Structure formats: C-alpha cells, structure tokens
Amino acid sequence: MAKITFIQPDGTEQVVDAENGMTVMEAAKKNLVEGIEAECGGACACATCHVFVDEAWREKTGGPSEMEEDMLDFAFDVRPSSRLSCQIKVTDALDGLIVRVPEKQF
Amino acid sequence: MAEGAMNGSTGAPVETDAVIVGAGPVGLFAVFELGLLDIKAHVVDILDKPGGQCAELYPEKPIYDIPGLPIVTGQELTDRLMTQIKPFGATFHLGHRVDALERLGEGRFRLVTDAGTQFLTKVVVIAAGGGSFTPKRPPLAGIEAYEGKSVFYSVRRIEDFRGKDVLIVGGGDSALDWVLNLQPVANRLTLLHRRDEFRGAPHSVEKMRSLVADKKMDLRIGQVTALHGDNGALSAATIRAKDGEVRIDCSRLLPFFGLTMKLGPVANWGLNLDENLIPVDTEKFQTSEAGIFAVGDINTYPGKLKLILSGFHEVALMAQAAYHIVYPGKKLLFQYTTSSSSLQKKLGVS
Numbered sequence: 001m002a003k004i005t006f007i008q009p010d011g012t013e014q015v016v017d018a019e020n021g022m023t024v025m026e027a028a029k030k031n032l033v034e035g036i037e038a039e040c041g042g043a044c045a046c047a048t049c050h051v052f053v054d055e056a057w058r059e060k061t062g063g064p065s066e067m068e069e070d071m072l073d074f075a076f077d078v079r080p081s082s083r084l085s086c087q088i089k090v091t092d093a094l095d096g097l098i099v100r101v102p103e104k105q106f
Numbered sequence: 107m108a109e110g111a112m113n114g115s116t117g118a119p120v121e122t123d124a125v126i127v128g129a130g131p132v133g134l135f136a137v138f139e140l141g142l143l144d145i146k147a148h149v150v151d152i153l154d155k156p157g158g159q160c161a162e163l164y165p166e167k168p169i170y171d172i173p174g175l176p177i178v179t180g181q182e183l184t185d186r187l188m189t190q191i192k193p194f195g196a197t198f199h200l201g202h203r204v205d206a207l208e209r210l211g212e213g214r215f216r217l218v219t220d221a222g223t224q225f226l227t228k229v230v231v232i233a234a235g236g237g238s239f240t241p242k243r244p245p246l247a248g249i250e251a252y253e254g255k256s257v258f259y260s261v262r263r264i265e266d267f268r269g270k271d272v273l274i275v276g277g278g279d280s281a282l283d284w285v286l287n288l289q290p291v292a293n294r295l296t297l298l299h300r301r302d303e304f305r306g307a308p309h310s311v312e313k314m315r316s317l318v319a320d321k322k323m324d325l326r327i328g329q330v331t332a333l334h335g336d337n338g339a340l341s342a343a344t345i346r347a348k349d350g351e352v353r354i355d356c357s358r359l360l361p362f363f364g365l366t367m368k369l370g371p372v373a374n375w376g377l378n379l380d381e382n383l384i385p386v387d388t389e390k391f392q393t394s395e396a397g398i399f400a401v402g403d404i405n406t407y408p409g410k411l412k413l414i415l416s417g418f419h420e421v422a423l424m425a426q427a428a429y430h431i432v433y434p435g436k437k438l439l440f441q442y443t444t445s446s447s448s449l450q451k452k453l454g455v456s
C-alpha cells in the first residue's frame with residue numbers, strides 16, 4: 001500500500017491510495033486524477049501518462065527503462081524527472097510518492 | 107496484407123454492399139460475419155496496415171481474454187483474423203480516412219475518403235475504435251495558425267520544402283526518413299531531438315550522422331518551446347537545449363511525436379453521439395439511423411464493455427440485421443459453420 005500525491009500544474013493536490021502491484025497510472029485512473037490519459041491502457045505505447053517524479057523520490061522510483069525512454073520521445077516537455085506512470089509499479093517503498101502532472105499530455 | 111488490397115483511386119464510385127470503417131479486430135471480424143451472409147465488404151482504415159490499436163499500440167503485447175486463445179499478441183490476433191477472413195476477399199483501402207457520409211435516399215449511402223475514393227453502399231459499419239489515429243500536435247502556443255502552411259505532420263509534396271529552412275523534430279523512423287528525403291531539397295535542414303539517441307533504423311541514423319559530419323545538415327539536442335512568425339508563416343522556433351534557450355530560423359516545421367486517437371470526421375456525420383461514442387441498440391447494433399451500424403469500442407449501450415470479445419459478438423448480430431437491408435424480403439436461415447455445407451463452401455473448406 002502506498003499513498004501517492006498527484007500535483008496538478010495549478011498546484012492542486014490529490015492524494016490517492018494505491019495497492020502494491022498496481023501501477024501509478026492505474027492508481028491515477030482509478031481515482032480520476034486529471035491529466036493522466038493513458039490512451040493505450042498501460043502498454044507503454046502512447047506516452048500519455050507522463051509525470052514528473054518529485055526530486056526526493058527519483059532514487060526510489062528509479063529511471064525509465066530503455067523501452068520507456070524510447071516512448072518518452074513521444075511526450076512533450078521531457079525532463080530528467082520524467083517517467084511514464086504506467087511503468088512505475090507501486091510498492092510499500094513508494095508510500096508518500098509525489099508526482100507532478102504536466103501541463104498537457106498532448 | 108490482404109488479397110485484393112489496393113490503395114487510392116479517384117475513378118468511378120465503388121458499388122458495394124457494405125463499407126466497414128476501421129480495420130481493427132472488430133472491423134476485420136465484421137468481414138467474416140457479413141461474408142457468411144453473402145455481404146461483400148470494403149474496409150477503410152487510416153493506418154497503413156490492418157489491426158487497428160492491436161497493430162499500432164500493442165503488436166507485441168499479449169492479450170489474455172480472447173476465448174480459446176489463452177495468450178495472443180496484438181499482431182498475432184490481427185494475422186489470424188486476416189487468415190480467417192481471407193475467403194471473403196474484402197477489399198482494403200489502407201492509409202485512407204473516410205471523411206464524408208452522404209445520404210442518397212432509398213437506403214443508400216455515399217462515403218468519400220480523403221484520397222477521393224467514393225463508395226456507394228447499402229450498409230455502413232463504423233468499427234472505428236477510439237477514433238482515427240492522427241499525429242500528435244505539440245502543445246505549443248498558437249501552433250494551429252501555422253498548420254497546413256508552415257507546420258506539417260506529414261509530407262504530401264516535397265516541393266513545399268524546396269529551398270526552405272526545415273526543422274524536423276523527433277527521433278524515430280518518420281523523423282529520420284524525412285530528414286534524409288528533404289535534406290537534398292531544403293535550403294538548410296535541422297533535426298531536433300530531445301536526446302542524442304535515436305529509435306530509428308540504424309542505417310538511417312548512420313546516414314543522418316554522416317550528413318551532420320559533412321556539415322550538410324544540423325543536429326540539435328533539445329526541445330521546442332515556442333514558435334515565431336506571422337499569419338501562419340513560420341520564421342523561427344525557440345528550443346530549450348542543455349546550454350539554455352536558442353532560437354533557430356526556420357520556415358517549415360515537421361513534428362513527429364507519434365499518433366493519438368481522435369473521433370475525427372465521424373463526429374460530423376449527423377449521428378447521435380454520447381461523449382464521442384455512438385449509441386446503438388443491442389439487437390442490431392444500429393445507430394440512430396437505419397443502415398448505419400456501430401460496433402466495437404466506438405459504440406455505447408447499457409452495460410457496454412470495451413472488449414474485443416464484445417465487439418465480436420456485436421458484429422455477429424449486426425450482420426443479421428445488415429442481411430435484411432442488403433437482401434430485403436429474403437428469409438435468413440440461421441446456420442452453423444460446423445455443419446452447414448453452404449457456409450463451408452463460402453469458407454472454402456468443403
């Protein structure tokens with residue numbers, strides 16, 4: 001179990017409960033977090049679940065895999081903290097995770 | 107690719123029983139169910155290959171909920187469906203989008219594609235899934251004003267780029283292919299990518315790198331943040347690079363950020379819509395208009411589940427209703443492929 005905070009571009013925060021094993025994208029969709037579109041449903045094939053991982057959490061989430069890095073080419077405003085939220089699996093270690101939703105997925 | 111596949115024609119209208127809009131798994135299986143009832147179909151899809159999302163978004167990802175196939179990838183499912191529908195000889199129009207639907211009266215419809223192909227048909231089956239795949243538009247302020255004039259998402263005419271300062275953004279095959287094709291005609295070509303690694307075919311990457319080494323084009327690592335120009339005429343783009351912001355002069359921009367799904371022209375066909383979905387009944391899967399059916403992810407009804415499985419069921423019932431439109435007054439005898447010699451003949455197995 002982990003509590004995850006999604007911060008919108010306007011600063012609005014939404015804290016959701018996520019079960020271990022689900023992805024951060026699934027937690028967002030389940031809780032109707034705005035700005036996470038996930039058009040492909042979690043196949044790492046569309047880059048519309050792009051988030052910025054809070055600096056303090058980057059080590060714990062780790063960086064993108066090679067496939068995810070390729071897919072990030074399709075995202076906009078990619079930063080060193082960019083991840084596709086469908087590729088971040090929830091574990092107890094991520095309890096308290098903070099991610100920011102970009103201005104636009106596309 | 108299917109037998110009889112063809113691309114583009116602006117000749118006489120194609121007369122047919124049914125036009126299926128969308129070549130995803132549900133559109134493909136519609137060919138099968140209609141074919142068993144002697145209804146000939148043409149299939150149109152905006153992608154250059156059949157399979158829809160299965161082929162475009164997850165060709166290598168396993169699907170676990172197709173009955174009888176415990177595990178199958180999107181591409182395998184597409185290939186198997188193409189084999190299954192082969193006996194019915196449907197004609198495929200790939201890389202085309204159906205733009206207009208016109209009612210001709212007496213239960214006939216005219217469909218026109220973006221390539222100018224016209225169909226005269228009795229039945230329209232909308233199997234357009236999440237809508238048509240369209241290029242992603244970078245969320246840059248004011249980009250709409252430049253589209254079609256200075257900003258393009260595909261190259262229709264190379265001449266539009268002759269002598270221009272061309273900026274291409276992306277790191278995949280589309281970006282690299284156009285770099286290589288436009289470099290000889292452009293005044294100056296710049297490729298911009300967010301990192302110094304490219305997903306495109308290695309030989310394309312190599313060619314691009316040697317053009318850069320020969321100073322015949324520029325490669326920049328960074329991302330576009332703003333466009334500058336007047337009345338749709340682009341003059342420069344601001345890019346954010348590692349060493350800060352730079353302005354690059356350019357009169358043409360080609361952004362390649364992949365595809366997204368938009369409902370597209372279907373929205374203008376005068377059908378009742380419910381938040382970008384097409385409401386249908388659950389007996390015939392017919393829309394608000396007789397002769398026009400909607401199946402698969404694009405339709406909605408009480409209890410709808412967006413599953414390939416549901417789409418397969420929907421096309422079977424749709425075909426029964428379509429039969430009475432194509433063959434009015436004829437009785438339809440329900441038959442099983444396992445035991446009916448006439449169905450087996452159509453399938454080419456007896």
